[in-house]
Amino acid sequence: xxxxxxxxxxxELVERKTKSGLLSSRRQRSDVLWGMxxxxxxxxxxxxxxxIPVVYAFILSVMQWDGLGTREFVGLENxxxxxxxxxxxxALIHTVIYTVIAVPGGVTLSLLMALAVNQVxxxxxxxxxxxxxxxxxxxxxxxxxxxxxxxDFGLINVFLxxxxxxxxxxxxxxxxxxxxxxxxxxxxAGLGFNMxxxxxxxxxxxxxxxxxAQIDGASKWRQFWNITLPLLSPTTFFVxxxxxxxSFQVFxxxxxxxxxxxxxxxxxxxFHIYELxxxxxxxxxxxxxxxxxxxxxxxxxxxxxxxQRRWVNYDI
Amino acid sequence: xxxxxxxxxxxxxxxxxxxxxxxHLGEGFLHLVLILGAATMIIPFLWLVSTSLKDYSQVFxxxxxxxxxxxxxxxxxxxxxxxxxxxxxxxxxYIAAIVVTSQLLTCSMAGYAFAxxxxxxxxxIFILFLATLMxxxxxxxxxxxxxxxxxxxxxxxxxxxxxxxxxxxxGVFLMRQFIKSLPEELEESAILDGANRWRIYxxxxxxxxxxxxxxxxxxxxxxxxxxxxxxxxxxxxPEKFTIPVLLNQxxxxxxxxxxxxxxxxTIAVIPLLVIYLIGQRYIIEGVALTGLKR
Numbered sequence: 117x118x119x120x121x122x123x124x125x126x127x128e129l130v131e132r133k134t135k136s137g138l139l140s141s142r143r144q145r146s147d148v149l150w151g152m153x154x155x156x157x158x159x160x161x162x163x164x165x166x167x168i169p170v171v172y173a174f175i176l177s178v179m180q181w182d183g184l185g186t187r188e189f190v191g192l193e194n195x196x197x198x199x200x201x202x203x204x205x206x207a208l209i210h211t212v213i214y215t216v217i218a219v220p221g222g223v224t225l226s227l228l229m230a231l232a233v234n235q236v237x238x239x240x241x242x243x244x245x246x247x248x249x250x251x252x253x254x255x256x257x258x259x260x261x262x263x264x265x266x267x268d269f270g271l272i273n274v275f276l277x278x279x280x281x282x283x284x285x286x287x288x289x290x291x292x293x294x295x296x297x298x299x300x301x302x303x304x305a306g307l308g309f310n311m312x313x314x315x316x317x318x319x320x321x322x323x324x325x326x327x328x329a330q331i332d333g334a335s336k337w338r339q340f341w342n343i344t345l346p347l348l349s350p351t352t353f354f355v356x357x358x359x360x361x362x363s364f365q366v367f368x369x370x371x372x373x374x375x376x377x378x379x380x381x382x383x384x385x386x387f388h389i390y391e392l393x394x395x396x397x398x399x400x401x402x403x404x405x406x407x408x409x410x411x412x413x414x415x416x417x418x419x420x421x422x423x424q425r426r427w428v429n430y431d432i
Numbered sequence: 433x434x435x436x437x438x439x440x441x442x443x444x445x446x447x448x449x450x451x452x453x454x455x456h457l458g459e460g461f462l463h464l465v466l467i468l469g470a471a472t473m474i475i476p477f478l479w480l481v482s483t484s485l486k487d488y489s490q491v492f493x494x495x496x497x498x499x500x501x502x503x504x505x506x507x508x509x510x511x512x513x514x515x516x517x518x519x520x521x522x523x524x525x526y527i528a529a530i531v532v533t534s535q536l537l538t539c540s541m542a543g544y545a546f547a548x549x550x551x552x553x554x555x556x557i558f559i560l561f562l563a564t565l566m567x568x569x570x571x572x573x574x575x576x577x578x579x580x581x582x583x584x585x586x587x588x589x590x591x592x593x594x595x596x597x598x599x600x601x602x603g604v605f606l607m608r609q610f611i612k613s614l615p616e617e618l619e620e621s622a623i624l625d626g627a628n629r630w631r632i633y634x635x636x637x638x639x640x641x642x643x644x645x646x647x648x649x650x651x652x653x654x655x656x657x658x659x660x661x662x663x664x665x666x667x668x669x670p671e672k673f674t675i676p677v678l679l680n681q682x683x684x685x686x687x688x689x690x691x692x693x694x695x696x697x698t699i700a701v702i703p704l705l706v707i708y709l710i711g712q713r714y715i716i717e718g719v720a721l722t723g724l725k726r
Contacts, residue, residue, distance in 0.1 A: 143623075144550065146628075146629075147549050147550055147551060147629070148550075148551045148552065150545070150549055150551075150628070150629035150630075151545045151549040151550065151551030151554065152551060154541040154542060154544055154545035154549065154629070154633070155541070155542045155545045155546070155557065157538040157541070157542070157598055158538050158539065158541075158542040158561075158598065158599060158600075158604055159542075159557065160598055161538075161595065161597075161598030161599025161600075162560065162561060162564065162599055162601070164579070164595075164598070164599075165572070165576060165595040165598065165599045166564045166567065166572060166599060166601070167560070167564070168575070168579075169571075169572035169575035169576050169579065170564075170567055170571060170572060170575075172575035172578070172579075173571045173572065173574060173575050176574065176575065183578070183581075229466070229469055232462045232465055232466050232469075233466060235459070235462055236459055236462050236463055236466065238463075240712075240713070242466050242469075242470055243716060244709075244712045244716070245470045245473050245474055246469070246470065246473055247712070247715075247716050248473060248474070248477065248705075248708075249473065250654075250719070251654060251658075251704055251705070251708045251715065252658075252701050252704070252705070253657075253658045253660070253675065253676045253679065253700060253701060253704075254658060254660055254676070255660055255676040255677075255679045255680050255683075255697075255700070256676075256679060256697040256700050256701045259679070259683055259693055259694070259696075259697045260476045260477070260479070260480045260694070260697060261476065262683075263479070263480075263483065263690055263693070263694065264476055264479065268492075269491065269492050269494070269496070271475070271476075271479055271496065274494065274495065274496060278495060304472070304473070304476075307473070308473070309719070312716055312719065312720045313720060315720070316720045361568070364568075365568055365569065365570065367661060368660050368661065371660075371664075371680075372680055372683065386570050389570050389574075390665075393573075393574050393577070394577075394665055399574055399578070402574055403571075403574055403575075406568075406570050406571040406573075406574065407571065409568060409570060409571070410567065410568055410570075410571045413566075413568055414566065417566065
């Protein structure tokens with residue numbers, strides 16, 4: 117889900133030429149065969165389970181098909197129908213609201229926790245606990261939170277009522293609160309993973325930079341704002357990108373915790389795509405919705421790569 | 433000591449004692465924040481176990497009691513026997529094991545070829561692999577479902593094993609990067625001795641990439657074990673279910689039977705939790721190394 121930038125290295129290519137020049141031409145010929153042998157399994161997989169399916173998806177998106185009868189070419193009708201339909205638009209809106217809550221919240225919280233963990237003793241202890249949900253099945257996480265967020269007897273509402281005398285909503289069956297509630301669970305579940313990535317990034321910052329700033333009398337806050345944060349920006353960029361991609365693909369928690377409900381108040385893009393394909397068996401419509409999702413993720417990712425010049429610093 | 437002139441420009445109030453207090457106050461505050469955070473992470477798990485051991489009548493106590501009284505150990509066998517959990521464990525385990533083994537072999541083979549062997553269109557094919565990293569899973573799932581149907585693989589484990597076993601663009605990328613970073617001298621004498629590519633790969637390269645292989649294994653095992661989307665689409669017979677799908681079915685059957693639901697969820701997460709607590713350092717560092725979530 118991440119796009120590593122590959123830059124062909126001229127020096128490397130030249131060097132390779134001269135080196136292979138030392139080898140016999142028989143060796144080179146056999147290398148071609150060896151090379152093909154070594155990549156064969158993965159190339160087969162690439163074709164069968166990625167490239168062909170993607171092409172197939174684009175073809176399906178301009179077809180009307182229930183999966184059994186004949187396929188009928190309908191041009192861009194599926195796309196028109198999707199955008200005209202309120203189900204699709206609502207799924208898109210829900211996904212955007214979810215992303216707007218889950219991504220900034222998740223990235224900020226995990227960064228703060230990583231900064232804190234990085235400064236204290238007992239790093240391993242905290243890291244182990246924060247990482248727990250990452251290894252836990254999303255279905256199990258969803259079930260626990262289904263119970264935690266239960267309106268009458270869930271721990272969250274009991275706590276809010278007793279400690280703060282609030283009158284909390286019944287989160288997962290309330291049209292207003294269902295998406296924020298799912299987003300909060302997602303933040304909880306993803307915190308440890310992001311934190312671990314941030315910790316790895318923090319360890320890559322040379323201690324000498326901070327020491328120099330300290331000697332110059334820079335306050336903790338200045339050190340953080342002018343040194344740590346800029347030098348950490350490649351990691352922040354990475355975490356933000358994968359968080360956005362991941363949040364546009366949210367499915368498991370919605371499926372298990374709310375089933376898209378109440379009504380369709382928590383249907384998301386992938387949930388909608390899933391229903392179109394595997395509940396309604398309208399494969400053409402579903403493929404069209406998936407193509408739109410693909411385009412959205414692509415544009416969002418490219419936009420960030422374009423925007424990164426302004427704030428990401430690769431100067432270490 | 434306080435009068436010693438120094439180049440560090442200290443504010444008058446921050447004597448060394450003040451710094452000491454401030455530092456420890458600061459660290460104490462950080463610990464407080466982190467303990468609150470850690471509690472937020474751990475409480476749902478404790479609540480899960482607590483509920484799983486309660487008698488059904490106690491679930492709705494207000495205020496809730498944390499320690500179950502009586503302790504209903506029988507919830508566990510009741511849940512375990514209600515659906516074929518033992519079978520689901522085995523299914524999840526053997527599917528993940530085959531996929532991981534196959535990925536380790538095929539990804540490192542391809543990674544070696546992309547890093548070291550010259551063949552036509554090498555860079556083009558590699559860029560194709562990288563490009564697929566950007567493709568969301570959902571766009572390929574409908575065609576893949578139709579392909580599996582045409583192959584007659586729906587409701588079989590082949591649909592879950594073969595695609596990830598043969599294709600991991602991320603694994604290929606990871607392996608290629610690591611192998612590329614190894615010094616080429618290590619292979620040169622073997623090449624001059626006339627060793628063939630397989631021997632070089634197997635006897636020289638593989639022993640040198642054990643750490644990234646372990647990281648890929650951990651990452652891939654977690655992804656397979658916890659995958660819900662694909663098995664939920666491909667499988668329909670409960671005996672063939674993996675743990676997450678079976679757990680979801682359980683939820684559908686015992687809608688508000690919280691004690692049994694929580695016992696089932698605990699049963700589902702315990703094996704991986706135990707492995708995690710034993711090897712947490714390697715698992716976390718492996719995941720940080722691969723740096724990707726799927």
